[in-house]
Amino acid sequence: MGERTVIPFGPQHPVLLEPLHLDLVIEDEKVVKAMPSWGFVHRGLEKLAEKRDFIEFPFVAERICGVCSHSHGMAYTQAIEALMSLEIPVRAKYLRTILAEFSRINSHLLWLGLLANALGFESxxxxxxxxxEKILDIVEETTGGRVIFGACRVGGVNRDIDAPTLARMSRLFTGMEKGFREIDGVFRKDYTVQKRLQETGALSRADAHLLGAVGPVAKGSGIPCDMRRLGYSVYNELDFQAVVETEGDSYARTSVRIKEIFQSVGLIQQAIAKIPAGEVSMKITGLPPVGEHFEMVEQPRGEAVYYVKGNGTRFLERFRVRNSTFANIPALLKILEGCELSDVPMLILSIDPCISCAER
Amino acid sequence: MKTVLTIVLFIVAAPLAGGLMAGLDRKAGAWMQSRVGPPLLQPFYDVAKLFSKQNIAVHKSQKYYVLCFLVFVILSGALFVAGQDLLLVIFALTLADVFLILGAYSVRSPYSYVGAERELVQMMAYEPMVIITAIGMYMVTKSFSVADIAAFEQNLFVKLPGIFIGLLFVLTGKLRKSPFDLSMSHHAHQEIVGGVLTEFSGAELAMVKIAYWYQNVFLLGLVCLFFASAFWLGVGAVMLTFFLEVFIDNNSARLTWQFTLASSWIAAAVLGMGNLVVLIFI
Amino acid sequence: MRILPMAKIVLKSLFRKAATQMYPLITKEYYPATRGKVLNDTEFCIYCGMCQRKCPAGAIEVIRAKRYWALDPKRCVTCNYCVEVCPKKCMTMDKRYTAPSTN
Amino acid sequence: MAKELIVFIDMEIPEMLTRVEALKLEGYRLMQIHCTRVESGYEINYTFALDLPSQNLRIHIDREQEIPSISGIFPAAFLYENEIHDLFGLNITDMLIDYHGRFYRTSVPAPFGQAKKDTGGGE
Structure with a gap:
């Protein structure tokens, strides 16, 4: 038994790009306990909903996070539309779904890159x-924003995407699939990567359930927790199965995300094939009524819960976001216990944390 | 007189060569990663900038340890080019490393501590293989003197292929390349930040960098020694080795210290000892 | 398990043009839809203050009496909403980003 | 999510605790906990989900009232409870990990707990 040392990890650390602080109690290089603390980027965006018109608020909601921004915008607008009992044009729903899947591919590729970086695999x-970059380019071309798409508005989307562009979006993947397969081969077959990912950070199905894990963390432990199965937007018209792996280790979580990239490609192609013609937005009349609504969406990082409470004015009474990182922190603490110090960044990344989402 | 000139030439030219190598390393690495990369002379700009920085020493003794590190690295290189005893050269380099580790231990920073611990593990990992190299060279040339080994008319690689490959294996860690860049990585994207170098800054860090340039030149000189009978073959081998290390760096993830230790010893036992055993029986 | 599955990608990249560009020396081709920065043609502006009221970031300041219009580029989130609500359509979204400054 | 899948159930604290334990045995997972300021005080929503539909247990409390933590039943609850404590200034007892108000670093203590000011939009 070695000497116990406390290593302060974060909030500013070259590997951990998120402002999360962890006090790691280590014994030699074994982590005995991890204690999280945060609160460095709390911006009070929930409170801001009381000061911003509900029609303007999607711009703020999208800026809760820089990677899954589109799904935040989508969740907010869906929540408001449900609260106001609006039925938006079907084409708008399809466009939102297509962009949501683009944002998922973007997020997963970003995450895979960060994982490689945490493993010291720069190339x-x-x-x-x-x-x-190719994904971001086509999104910028169609929505005008690379990171914050700005596509979702209450009642639809901001601009239509014409048929030739949609066809090009679908064709984009014929060239890109080879690239996806290449990185899939590296992440899942490379000896050094495998050596690091396999059997590290195992989370059993029971633990994942008890700790309320969501998204790829839950899916990696064998729980098919995918909010898209609720069929919001047009997911009920698309054919897909939740990706599930059973091992529960970092390798399983990586596999889930890689498979989800391929799944998203399929979903985009299905949606583009099915998209009907028509309007992409509707005029909003009236105000959010007195009432409340829960909206669950599957963000790239996992399930997000939106709660809106209207009071009959332009401003919401209460707006609440619970994103996936918040729900996955207890699971993170569980997998950090007993791990090697060298695995800490990789394990933290394996839940794909987004602290600015979690703190809002 | 000739020896003195060689030593002076080494002291002057080695950092230039080492710096250029570092630049080339970054450039080649960038190309492999589809990037443009920094200018070739960037390492020199970096060091010049580091010298101009405000000097903040976390602990006073740090400075002397770093100075000792630099001096002993230069000394080991100088002994090498002067054709002295190979074992002496190897132990002088080990001593230099010990000073770096002491420097890392002299501050109370957990990152620095863990880095120093890992540096010790890395020393344990590569030292057997380096000593086997010296023994192998002795068994072929019947001398530990670098001058005699260099003057040996036969190509050492022909008799020591296992040892050569084993040396390349541990060189990955010594040149701070993935998968064995445990204690310190050039990219600082590591769980222990800069590892042993976490608490060095300004002029001290610049000195460490220069020491690494000397050390890399010396290590590649060791590679060259295998091909000393044919100079251009030696230069080719050095270039190939260098490219191979950059290539491996861009082709693997960082591994754990346990794996580094085990695999280095296995490499030393199988490739190094195997080669020695073969040498005894032929 | 395969040894060095990355080798192919790395070697291909070694002999190809870099994917990155030397920004800002070389700027990329922007798309017509790109939200770069907000411009206001003050010649046609009636200083109604609509953009100021609608801006989610509070980045625009309009003083009608002084015929004053100013945008704080550090607060602006380039959401395009001011351009959408402008009654005179004198505001436009430039597709180029604000150039980086060195000071 | 379709509106009919969300059920809100109002209850008292002791009843809530027994219900939470029962839900755990039934295999529910904790989805979220959140607090809302209402005219008569505060209401806390506990959302649980079994596969996909969810159940909301709702309790009404006053500012001074102590709320027992459910982190002993669902360990993940400590994050939500610390959040409620820091943003609304409510007293939650026996949390699994208690940050004692240092979970969120807000410049104003309990910013969400204050009465809503009449705002006309904008800054």
Whole structure:
């Protein structure tokens, strides 16, 4: 038994790009206990909903996070539309779904790059981000924003995407699939990567359930927790199965995300094939009524819960976001216990933390 | 007189060569990663900038340890080019490393501590293989003197292929390349930040960097020694080795210290000892 | 398990043009839809203050009496909403980003 | 999510605790906990989900009232409870990990707990 040392990890650390602080109690290089603390980027965006018109608020909601921004915008607008009992044009729903899947591919490629970086595999990191660039380019071309798409508005989307562009979006993947397969081969077959990922950070199905894990963390432990199965937007018209792995280790979580990239490609192609013609937005009349609504969406990082409470005015009475990172922190603490110090960044990343989402 | 000139030439030219190598390393690495990369002379700009920085020493003794590190690295290189005893050269380099580790231990920073511990593990990992190299060279040339080994008319690689490959294996860690860049990585994207170098800054860090340039030149000189009978073959081998290390760096993730230790010893036992055993029986 | 599955990608990249660009020396081709920065043609502006009221970031300041219009580029989130609500359509979204400054 | 899948159940604290234990045995997972300020005080929503539909247990409390933590039943609850404590200034007892108000670093203590000011939009 070695001497116990406390290593302060974060909130500013070259590997951990998120402002999360962990006090790691280590014994030699074994982590005995991890104690999280945060609160460095709390911006009070929930409170801001009381000061911003509900029609303007999607801009703020999208800026809760820089990676899954589109799903935040989508969740907010869906929540408001449900609260106001609006039925938005079907084409708008399809466009939102297509962009949501683009944002998922973007997020997963970004995450894979960061994982490679945490493993000290720089060329793989750069290659993932090189692939991601193509996704961002087409999103910028169609929505006007690379990171914050700005597509979702209450009642629809901001601009239509014409048929030739949609066809090009679908065709984009015929060229990109080879790239995806290449990185899939590296992440899942490379000896050094495998050596690091396999059997590290195992989370059993029971633990994942008890600790309320969501998204790829839960899916990696064998729980098919995928909010898209609720069929919001047009997911009920698309054919897909939740990706599930049973091992529960970092390798399983990586596999889930890689498979989800391929799944998203399929979903985008299905949606583009099915998209009907028509309007993409509707005029909003009236105000959010007195009432409340819960909206669950599957963000790239996992399930997000939106709660809106209207009071009959332009401003919401209460707006609440619970994103996936918040729900996955207890699972993170569980997998950090007993791990090696060298695995800490990789394990923290394996839940794909986004602290600015979690703190809002 | 000739020896003195050689030593002076080494002291002057080695950092230039080492710096250029570092630049080339970064450039080649960038190309492999589809990036443009920094200018070739960037390492020199970096060091010049580090010298101009405000000097903040966390602990006073740090400075002397770093100075000792630099001096002993230069000394080991100088002994090498002067054609002295190979074992002396190897132990002088080990001593230099010990000073770096002491420097890392002299501050109370957990990152620095863990880095120093890992540096010790890395020393344990590569030292057997380096000593086997010296023994192998002795068994072929019947001398530990670098001058005699260099003057040996036969190509050492022909008789020591296992040892050569084993040396390349541990060199990955010594040149701070993935998968064995445990204690300190050039990219600082590591769980222990800069590892042993976490608490060095300004002029001290610049000195460490220069020491690494000397050390890399010396290590590649060791590679060259295998091909000393044919100079251009030696230069080719050095270039190939260098490219191979950059290539491996861009092709693997960082591994754990347990794996580094085990695999280095296995490499030393199988490739190194195997080669020695073969040498005894032929 | 395969040894060095990355080798192919790395070697390919070694002999190809870099994917990165030397920004800002070389700027990329922007798309017509790109939200770069907000411009206001003050010649046609009636200083109604609509953009100021609608801006989610509070980045625009309009003083009608002084015919004053100013945008704080550090607060602006380039959401395009001011351009959408402008009654005179004198505001436009430039597709180029604000150039980086060195000071 | 379709509106009919969300059920809100109002209850008292002791009843809530027994219900939470029962839900755990039934295999529910904790989805979220959040607090809302209402005219008569505060209400806390506990959302649980079994596969996909969810159940909301709702309790009404006053500012001074002590709320027992459910982190002994669902360990993940400590994050939500610390959040409620820091943002609304409510007293939650026996949390698994208690940050004692240092979970969120807000410049104003309990910013969400104050009465809503009449705001006309904008800054």
């Amino acid at each position: 793989l990191f750069m290659h993932c981000w090189k692939l991601r």
